[in-house]
Amino acid sequence: MQRLFEFTDFLEKEGIAPTFHKIETAGTEPEVIINGKKVLMFSSNNYLGLALHPKVIAKAKEALEKHGLGPGGSRFLCGNIDILDELDKETAELVGTEDAVTLPTGYMANVAVFKAIMDPIIGIFPYRKGEGVIFSDEFNHGSIVDGCRLSYAEKVIFRHNDLSDLEKKLKRSSLRRHKMIVTEGVFSPWGEFAPLPEILELAKKYNAVFMVDDAHGVGAVGKTGGGAVEHFGLRGQVDIVMGSFDKALGGMGGFLASGKKLAEHLRVAARPNILSSAVSGVLAGGLIEAIKICRSEEGIKLRSQLSANADYLRKNFNALGFKIVGNGEVPVTPVFIGEESKSIRLADRLLEYGIYSPSFRWPAVPKGESRIRITPMATHKKEHLDALLHAFGKVKEEFKL
Numbered sequence: 001m002q003r004l005f006e007f008t009d010f011l012e013k014e015g016i017a018p019t020f021h022k023i024e025t026a027g028t029e030p031e032v033i034i035n036g037k038k039v040l041m042f043s044s045n046n047y048l049g050l051a052l053h054p055k056v057i058a059k060a061k062e063a064l065e066k067h068g069l070g071p072g073g074s075r076f077l078c079g080n081i082d083i084l085d086e087l088d089k090e091t092a093e094l095v096g097t098e099d100a101v102t103l104p105t106g107y108m109a110n111v112a113v114f115k116a117i118m119d120p121i122i123g124i125f126p127y128r129k130g131e132g133v134i135f136s137d138e139f140n141h142g143s144i145v146d147g148c149r150l151s152y153a154e155k156v157i158f159r160h161n162d163l164s165d166l167e168k169k170l171k172r173s174s175l176r177r178h179k180m181i182v183t184e185g186v187f188s189p190w191g192e193f194a195p196l197p198e199i200l201e202l203a204k205k206y207n208a209v210f211m212v213d214d215a216h217g218v219g220a221v222g223k224t225g226g227g228a229v230e231h232f233g234l235r236g237q238v239d240i241v242m243g244s245f246d247k248a249l250g251g252m253g254g255f256l257a258s259g260k261k262l263a264e265h266l267r268v269a270a271r272p273n274i275l276s277s278a279v280s281g282v283l284a285g286g287l288i289e290a291i292k293i294c295r296s297e298e299g300i301k302l303r304s305q306l307s308a309n310a311d312y313l314r315k316n317f318n319a320l321g322f323k324i325v326g327n328g329e330v331p332v333t334p335v336f337i338g339e340e341s342k343s344i345r346l347a348d349r350l351l352e353y354g355i356y357s358p359s360f361r362w363p364a365v366p367k368g369e370s371r372i373r374i375t376p377m378a379t380h381k382k383e384h385l386d387a388l389l390h391a392f393g394k395v396k397e398e399f400k401l
């Protein structure tokens with residue numbers, strides 16, 4: 001039994017054990033209750049405030065009445081309720097592809113996709129083991145790491161956003177028959193975009209399938225919320241856009257958006273689409289409405305409020321002398337702290353000052369590079385932002401930052 005607990009003991013000893021704070025109200029609002037006390041939420045991915053949007057709630061309720069709580073099975077069996085076709089279609093339109101396959105989480109989408117593309121038998125090209133290789137940015141999300149492991153393909157890591165390193169590695173593998181490049185569109189812990197146009201060029205040059213995980217970009221950036229791909233004017237040009245519904249769209253779930261033919265393949269080759277339950281009708285109802293709002297004039301206004309809030313924070317964090325990670329082109333605002341235990345103590349202190357934004361740290365980012373990742377929302381008011389900055393001013397002195 002002893003061995004089983006070594007990991008938790010280790011975390012405890014290092015002072016980096018996570019605290020699972022209980023949030024006693026909707027956790028997606030700017031103001032939440034923790035331990036009976038009102039605090040400001042600066043860690044939620046509900047960028048546009050859609051999680052509690054009255055129209056989204058109304059549509060979800062309608063779908064709940066019609067479909068009940070769950071779908072009753074996978075889409076392969078009996079879970080292929082009509083509302084999911086509508087969700088697939090709305091999702092494809094949002095990110096500018098012909099089609100999309102929606103799944104209950106983004107994690108699942110990533111766990112599914114690499115095997116579906118690169119597996120020697122069910123992948124898009126039948127080939128022998130050892131011929132497939134995936135090029136993955138060193139800072140890609142853990143769900144990409146897990147997905148690659150299941151694929152039977154070799155993984156080659158390239159340095160973060162480093163085009164010459166990527167090209168060097170592509171060249172080295174030029175005799176490999178099947179290649180795939182994967183990057184995130186928006187790297188949320190680093191507050192920056194990937195250079196998608198240049199990576200797309202490399203993907204074409206070296207004949208690689210190109211996938212963008214745009215979990216943090218979809219809904220939050222791009223004129224109509226189409227994400228990083230829209231931001232760079234690349235709608236319809238990337239082979240696969242993966243995304244999550246639980247960030248800017250305020251719900252939960254994930255998707256793989258692509259051309260028609262590839263989507264047909266993914267419907268049968270993405271194993272969670274066959275082996276796991278479909279997205280529930282209630283969720284789909286709410287998400288369809290959330291996507292509609294996201295693409296509308298209202299969505300455009302919400303995004304401009306979001307980026308105004310982010311700009312205000314960056315400007316003032318800089319004025320306070322904090323080191324902000326990233327170039328400021330995306331809404332997330334990661335404040336660099338460094339050592340894990342320090343950022344944990346700092347987050348605890350922030351909570352005492354009424355600010356909720358837990359330490360964002362290993363294994364989500366490399367050891368020694370922990371940060372407080374501030375996620376502004378369109379629903380934050382100026383007084384919320386000022387209260388955040390005021391609290392940071394205090395911890396700066398106390399922690400001698």
Ligand SMILES: *Cc1c(COP(=O)(O)O)cnc(C)c1O
Pocket residue numbers: 105106107108110141143184188213214215216243244245246252253254
């Ligand atoms: C959140 C996230 C995921 C996982 O999405 P879920 O829908 O939360 O499972 C995958 N990739 C990236 C980059 C993410 O930020």
